Amino acid sequence: MSEMEPDVRAVQAAEGLPAQAGPPERRLGESLHFALRNPKLLIGGGVVGALLLTGLVAPLFVQEGPNVYVGPQAQAPSAQYWLGTTNFGQDVFAQFVFGLRSTFLVGLVGGGIAAVVGMVVGFTAGYRGGLVDEVLNMITNVVLVLPALVVLIIAAAYLQARGIALQGLFIGLTSWPWVARAVRAQTLSLATRDFVDLARLSGRRAHSIVFREIAPNMSSYLFMTFILLFGGAILIAAGLDFIGLGPTEGVSLGLMMHNAVTWGALQLGMWWWFVPPGLGITAIVGSLYIMNVGLDEVFNPKLREL
Amino acid sequence: MSLDVNDLAVYYRTLRGDVRALDGVSFSLADGEIMGLAGESGSGKSTLGKSLIRMDARMRHVAGTVRLDGAELPVADDARMVPFRFHQVSLVPQYAMSALNPTRRIGRMVRELVRSRGVDYAGVHPELLRRLELVGLDEQVLRRYPIELSGGMKQRVVMVVSTLLNPSLLIADEVTSALDVSTQRAVAEALAGFRDRGFVKSMVFVTHDLALVHQIADTIMVMYAGRPAEKASSRTIIEAPRHPYTRMLISSLPEVGVTFAGKRLQGIPGRPPGLLDPPPGCRFRDRCPLAFDKCAEQPPFAEVAPGHWAACWKAE
Structure with missing residues (x-):
């Protein structure tokens, strides 16, 4: 009967039924083993996670909107207003938690769009080669040399109503070129491997070869690319907000800093107005980068320390 | 067939x-039939293998x-x-x-x-x-x-x-x-x-x-410069080759049990022709000790004995 059991399992797997095979957990477990022992990943992930949680949960407990004039003006942090109030009597804590939310949103939208566009362009160029590669490479190079910030400033200046998602969209559409180049280079090298050649021999379609044969071999790289893009999009958004081209409605960490500077918080010594958003941005982006290094160590067996 | x-x-x-x-x-x-396809680098053996499945x-x-x-x-x-x-x-x-x-x-x-x-x-x-x-x-x-x-x-x-x-x-390419x-x-x-x-x-x-191929193959085809030189049963190729290239190829292999203290193993002098613009006639002509006037004409890959093909005017 012991002969029968593997048979059954393979047939189950063949029919897409959940097989109770051990190895998937084993491999996942291996990554998890190293992930849980990596201080960089734990610290970075912890900080990002805590801020994300704050951004998601805390706004639910804020009664009024973040821009509503709720209290006394220019008050230092107190028990009632944890992070004090602005010149106009807005609650800095409310602004901060809503700002966190929009900062993560910008990172997600901007980083996500950049990752998708970059990967599609990179995979197509690297796998197809020939004329397609030439054209896509040319487009990539053109976008690469465009001064992205200037384009963003112009675009932001022309748009009347600007939301956070729109800002993310613009950031995503201008920050993908380096991803495309890196993915293309990796694809070029992977596409010449024998197993890809054999998959091609079997007449499989191009997209199935790319997603099943090529992409899994660089999945950790793709994941880390996304994290870098995420952090990058947050920084660009903060820069735009700070020079006053941020979202016209809502609030973001960059916008808070912009307002603080505009209304003289520096001169008046209202540190509680500009320190939290600055610290928030620094903490998110810095932790993301540290987390990225940690992830690299987890995914790359050569960097692992037992 | x-x-x-x-x-x-x-x-x-x-x-x-x-x-x-x-x-x-x-x-x-x-x-x-298992056919061994032998030849030096650039003889076209891998190209032939590839042509049969995917160019x-x-x-x-x-x-x-x-x-x-x-x-x-x-x-x-x-x-x-x-x-x-x-x-x-x-x-x-x-x-x-x-x-x-x-x-x-x-x-x-x-x-x-x-x-x-x-x-x-x-x-x-x-x-x-x-x-x-x-x-x-x-x-x-x-x-x-x-x-x-x-x-x-x-x-x-x-x-x-x-x-x-x-x-x-089944094509087994240099497996x-x-x-x-x-x-x-x-x-x-x-x-x-x-x-x-x-x-x-x-x-x-x-x-x-x-x-190695001698041990498993029924027949061996030897290629030279993009053309088959000789095809016969493995035994015949090793023991009684008729094409001068095959002969020289076999004689350049070391044999088990024979000491080569006194004489050096013979290689084949010269190099195969470039295939960008190959010379007319037999492509082995320049290196062949048996070459004569008729070799300016391409010899057919003809059956010289039952189950034995060779592309040489002197293979008869």
Whole structure:
């Protein structure tokens, strides 16, 4: 009967039924083993996670909107207003938690769009080669040399109503070129491997070869690319907000800093107005980068320390 | 006749013109025949192997036909070849180490492959297990990643997978060159075993190792500069070759039990002609000790004895 059991399992797997095979957990477990022992990943992930949680949960407990004039003006942090109030009597804590939310949103939208566009362009160029590669490479190079910030400033200046998602969209559409180049280079090298050649021999379609044969071999790289893009999009958004081209409605960490500077918080010594958003941005982006290094160590067996 | 290649010519496109890697190759393969395809680097043996299953983008089919089991093989048409691959013609790639996707479990890879061929996996699964067992692997390997297998194990997995659908013709392209000597022999014998059990009807075994191919092949075809020089049973090629190139090739091999203290092994002086613009006539003429005036004319690849073909005016 012991002969029968593997048979059954393979047939189950063949029919897409959940097989109770051990190895998937084993491999996942291996990554998890190293992930849980990596201080960089734990610290970075912890900080990002805590801020994300704050951004998601805390706004639910804020009664009024973040821009509503709720209290006394220019008050230092107190028990009632944890992070004090602005010149106009807005609650800095409310602004901060809503700002966190929009900062993560910008990172997600901007980083996500950049990752998708970059990967599609990179995979197509690297796998197809020939004329397609030439054209896509040319487009990539053109976008690469465009001064992205200037384009963003112009675009932001022309748009009347600007939301956070729109800002993310613009950031995503201008920050993908380096991803495309890196993915293309990796694809070029992977596409010449024998197993890809054999998959091609079997007449499989191009997209199935790319997603099943090529992409899994660089999945950790793709994941880390996304994290870098995420952090990058947050920084660009903060820069735009700070020079006053941020979202016209809502609030973001960059916008808070912009307002603080505009209304003289520096001169008046209202540190509680500009320190939290600055610290928030620094903490998110810095932790993301540290987390990225940690992830690299987890995914790359050569960097692992037992 | 299982395979019938008639006057096949395949050129490589380069900026400087066509490189005539295969120029008028004709031969046939009987059912159950294992043919060793030998020759030095650049003789066209790998090109011939590739032409029979998949031409790459640089290769251009110029002339000739290939018939397999009586049906024409559309070698020049990549898309029309797709249904033939794995079903009719299959390939054991050179480096089994890189032939398996490192991120896929072997079982899953086989499933995807079999499905992509339009075959129901559950139907072939028992046969797969049986064949794995035949080459000394248990079904555990299906749940492993390629990295968990040794080189020899990977090579055996690849052999089993590529013959799983009982192809009529199997092309083994230098399958043993990356393996150590004892594994080489095991691999070669496993392939011969596949033929004996009817998993494959006939086989082209591309190699430059005459000693190894002699052990498993029924016939050997020696190629030189894009053309077949001689084809005969392995025994005849080794013991009584008729083409001067084959003779010199055999004589340049060391023999077991013979001491070469006194004399040096003889190589073949000279170099094969460039195939970008090969000289007319017999291509071995410049290096051939027997060359005479008539060699300016291309000798036909003629049957000089039953089952023995040679392309030489003096082979009679």
